[in-house]
Amino acid sequence: MSKSNDGQHDGKVRIDKWLWAARFYKTRSLATEAVDLGRVLINDDRIKPARIIKLGDTVQLRRGDDTATVMVKGVSESRGPAPMAQLLYEETAESLAARVERKEQAKLLTSDGFQGKGRPTKRDRRQLMRFEGN
Incomplete structure (x- = not known):
């Protein structure tokens, strides 16, 4: 495995190292763990953490409710700054559109008032009393 000066490799990097270097996960x-649990797929196949990733592979990631599909544009074993990590992949147009749609739907579902967390403020309590008709 030959390494160039900028930390880029000749295309032989484990998927777990690549995910960490591309800043999808905070630690390797x-x-x-995400790969072992089946939350990461390469070309629609379940994989193991030692799977070698190649340029042009399609990687599907699930993190919580968020799902992303990215194309591998570069490989690196070392974790660098975020702008360099973003050069390692490109998100597909369908994935980007779906993520924007999910964010918009989440905004519509959330209300601006009391959300049931902690004690309601005086204003929340007054609005609730007005709504209940008391």
């Missing part, structure tokens, strides 16, 4: 162990 979290990336390994």
